[in-house]
Amino acid sequence: MKPDALRGHLDALLLATLDGKQLHGYAIIEALQQHSGGALDLPTGTVYPALRRLERAGHVTSDWSTVGGRKRRTYKLTPTGQKALHAERNAWREFTTVIDGVLGGGGKWAQT
Amino acid sequence: MGTDVIDRYVTDLGSRLQGSKKQVRDLITETRDSLEDATEAHLEQGLTETEARKKAVEEFGPVKEIANEYQAELAVAYGTRTLIWLAIILPLMHMAWEYGRMLLIGPWQDFGTPPPSWYLFIAKANDLTSGVASGVALVALVLGRILARKYDTKLLAKLAAAIALLAVGVVLLGNVAILVATAHLDVSRLMQSLPMSIASLISWTVIIRLGLLARRCLSCATIVG
Missing domain, CATH: 1.20.140 (Butyryl-CoA Dehydrogenase, subunit A; domain 3)
Incomplete structure (x- = not known):
């Protein structure tokens, strides 16, 4: 999947990846790639500014801790982030329902 | 002698950033950690050390583009x-x-x-x-x-x-x-x-x-x- 198509959804993808977990940057990247079957082809460096943006919005918090002998910044969702994820999931469901109605097999566009 | 590809990337990135010293240091530390993690992952997949480090840097993104996002x-x-x-x-x-x-x-x-x-x-x-x-x-x-x-x-x-x-x-x-x-x-x-x-x-x-x-x-x- 192209990076430009993903950028608009990166915040939601990161929130979903952190749902119920506390992860460091590369673990988040690995989880994103794993869940997408390797289809998410985004420069990994763009994840870090996005995480800072989410932190600025109060959706995630971060802490430095030593993991495996290396100092790592780990991220987790805040209650506000949990609500934002819920809203993102609802918005996505509505969006896909609408688009699927048009582009999917049963719509009037498909029959023309 | 040479600095390797990760060192060069991190140094180049750091030289392009301006802001609070602590925040710049945090971002650079996080970047290096990420590149080392990616290298380890690529080594486990069978790449050589040099290939793994090079691939980690390539995946991270062009330094100018990443520096721009970090700087913002x-x-x-x-x-x-x-x-x-x-x-x-x-x-x-x-x-x-x-x-x-x-x-x-x-x-x-x-x-x-x-x-x-x-x-x-x-x-x-x-x-x-x-x-x-x-x-x-x-x-x-x-x-x-x-x-x-x-x-x-x-x-x-x-x-x-x-x-x-x-x-x-x-x-x-x-x-x-x-x-x-x-x-x-x-x-x-x-x-x-x-x-x-x-x-x-x-x-x-x-x-x-x-x-x-x-x-x-x-x-x-x-x-x-």
Whole structure:
């Protein structure tokens, strides 16, 4: 999947990846790639500014801790982030329902 | 001898960033960790050390593009920090100065003839500037948090810098105006109390320091491409 198509959804993808977990940057990247079957082809460096943006919005918090002998910044969702994820999931469901109605097999566009 | 591809990438990235030293250091540490993690993952997949490190850097993204995104975040963080300082320091400084004046000099009316109306207007306007500038900084901080995901980070960084500069500019203007007006009315009032002269000097130092912070905000925000 192209990076430009993903950028608009990166915040939601990161929130979903952190749902119920506390992860460091590369673990988040690995989880994103794993869940997408390797289809998410985004420069990994763009994840870090996005995480800072989410932190600025109060959706995630971060802490430095030593993991495996290396100092790592780990991220987790805040209650506000949990609500934002819920809203993102609802918005996505509505969006896909609408688009699927048009582009999917049963719509009037498909029959023309 | 050579620095390897990760060292070169991290050094290049660091040289392009401007902001709080701690924040830059944090981002660079995180970047290096990520590149080392990616290298380990590629080694486990059977690549050689050199190939793994090269692939990790390639996946991270072109240094110019990544530096641009990092810089936008650093600029917003610097702007936020400066606005916090403005929101806290300006009213405190004004209250401390006024409290000191009341203790050491007393009300202006105690100096014989009451000041003319134009002077009182400037004095009242100057009294308001710190509160207004602090309020604007506070509102900008709240809006910045609400709009963090809705607006482009680069735009928010530039707005924060502009608001910080404007706030300091207004306070500076108010202080210059009252200084000039007092000198015009009765220059001896400027030097009638040594402790108050020292307090004024401290106020000016703080305003100049805040002005430099606001100027650096703009510098951080405008090097973003």
